[in-house]
Amino acid sequence: MHYTFLYLDPGSGSYVLQVIIAAILGGLMFFKNFWLKVKSFFIKPKVKQEDAEEPEQPAS
Amino acid sequence: MQLIPGTEKYPASYRDRDGFIFKYNNQFYRCINKTYFSQYQHLMDSGLYDLLVKKKWLIAHEEVKDKPEWNSEEYRVIYPQQIAYVSYPYEWSFEMWKDAALLTLDIALTAMEKGMLLKDATPFNIQFVQGKPVFIDTLSFELYDAAKPWIAYRQFCECFIAPLLLQKYADASMNHFFQLYPNGIPLQLVQELLPAKAKWNVHNYMHVYLQGKIKTSKRNASTAQQPFSKPKMLLLLNGLHGYVKKMQVKPAKTIWDDYYTDTILSKQYLDEKAKLVQSLLKKIPFQTVIDLGANDGYFSLLLKDKASAIVSADSDVNCINQLYLKIKNEKISNILPVVSALHTPSPSIGWHHTERMNFTERFKGDVVLALALVHHLAIANNVPLEMIAQWFAALGNYLLVEFVPKTDDKVKQLLQYRQDIFDDYHSTGFEKAFGNYFDILTKATVPGTERILYLAKKR
Incomplete structure (x- = not known):
């Protein structure tokens, strides 16, 4: 087995990787949000109901 | 930087050029070097420190003010909250x-x-x-x-x-x-x-x-x-x-899953043993407990209101995982679960073998609890009884130990497929071996079994 990371400095070595990962995650996030929007378009009432229940107000 | 006279630099603290840990009067302090002053100031002034400490995410500290010689243009010293038991x-x-x-x-x-x-x-x-x-x-x-x-x-x-x-x-x-x-x-x-x-x-x-x-x-x-x-x-x-x-780990069966449901190791046995353990421990003063072979923490949990700190060690990682989830869910604050194979406890590792301390250095308590453990060490791992006693004596002043005789089903199982080379494995041999390091204060048989509990004090 070759441990080729041995001479890779931790900062710059993972630099490129982090740029790529951020891009992938950004893409995933975009599609996730897109999907959620599509989903909420079809099942709107349920989502709204949950939201409406959240703020708890003391009964007066 | 120059080390402050009378202090001892902690061997694990060598990587960071911005500061290090040192020991003084048996307490741990942290020295901050000049290179880190501005960042330290930002941590404190930005409100980040207060926020993290309030959430109990970061260890709290005080700035040492009563020792002028510890504060200079080159360095300053903080005194962090001390930690009783360190786990790795x-x-x-x-x-x-x-x-x-x-x-x-x-x-x-x-x-x-x-x-x-x-x-x-x-x-x-x-x-x-x-x-x-x-x-x-x-x-x-x-x-x-x-x-x-x-x-x-x-x-x-x-x-x-x-x-x-x-x-x-x-x-x-x-x-x-x-x-x-x-x-x-x-x-x-x-x-x-x-x-x-x-x-x-x-x-x-x-x-x-x-x-x-x-x-x-x-x-x-x-x-x-x-x-x-x-x-x-x-x-x-x-x-x-x-x-x-x-991330989830595979739900695994622990080695001990059926332990308490098997044959004699019934609920009744456990209740009797729990009563006996509690009454024996009433005879001695203690604050800290080292529970060796803690299994799922049954006895550690039993003692949680009587001790200030309990270390529950077992080799079974799944048992310890369950115990951790339990103390997390029930917000139990004085039990530290630790995975360590006790026949080969965690060694000293790292640079010059001093960076990380071994099990014995870290886990010393007022009383060592070793219930249903000795037969595993003595028979399954061939550790002579006297050497077991020697290790227990290094961990605590008092010992509550259970001796499981050869007539017990569990020991019979251990001996089933191997030659019985353990001539001195009987209660007299046990008392003789442990007598080298401990004075036996009381002994009592767990009702319904031939298992004996010994309460002993280190010589």
Whole structure:
């Protein structure tokens, strides 16, 4: 087995990787949000109901 | 820098040029070097320190003011909250690892809001205090530069993601593997150890497999000049957080799953033994307990209101995982679960063998509890009774030990397929061997069995 990371400095070595990962995650996030929007378009009432229940107000 | 006279630098504290830990009058202090003054000031002035301490995520400290010689233009000293029992990552179970990883990311995300970031990401920066993970390295924070990526990213992958994945995909006992690679498990090795299916998870692929591909690419130089940004950093840290949070370990059967339901080891036996243990322990004064062979923590939990601190050690990682989840859910603050094979307890490791202390150095208590343990050490692992007594004597002043005789089903099982070479394994031999190190105060038979409990005091 070759441990080729041995001479890779931790900062710059993972630099490129982090740029790529951020891009992938950004893409995933975009599609996730897109999907959620599509989903909420079809099942709107349920989502709204949950939201409406959240703020708890003391009964007066 | 020059060490303050009369102090002793802690051997694990050599990596950081910004400061180090030292011992003075048996207490731990942290020295901050001039190179870190401005960042330390930002940590304190930005409100980040107060916020993290309030959440109990970061260890609290006081600035030492009553020793003028400890504060100069070159350095200053802080006195952190002291930790009774130190555990190391290779002694944590999966859920402990996971909580430690999540804490590291939570702290990094919170620090970003206050203009700082973590400059390293090692589980050695975390200790379990009052049942919860706490970040102990006050000097790990650096000023955040949005144009730069996370300097500790690869360390996080090697020190948290790698061990978590090995525990998840290979075996829960792979937590011990970190003992061989305390500075991080090489990701290429992890790739070879993980099953092929692991590659098909996009997060596994990004954080473990992709690293090998990137280093061979020739685009590095040009891409490295693109500035990073805060949104990218948030994507990375939040992405890691969601990824770790969803990780689950295979639900495993513990070795002891059927232990208490088997034959004589019934509820009745357990109740009788619990009563006996409680009445025997009333005879002695104690604050701290080292529960060896703690199993799922039954007896540790029984004593939680009577002791200030309990260390529950067992070799079964799944038992310890269950115990950790229990103390986490029930907010029990004085039990520290520890995974360690007691026939070969955690050694001294690291630079000059002094960086990480061994089991015996760290876990000393007022009373050592060794219930249904001696037969495993003596018969399953061939440790002579006298040597067992010697080790117990190194751990505590009092001992509550159970002797399980050869007539017991459990010992019969251990001897079933092997030659009985244990001529002195009987109560008289036991008393003789333990008599070399302890004075036996009381002995009592567990009703309905031939098992004997001994309460003893170290000579």
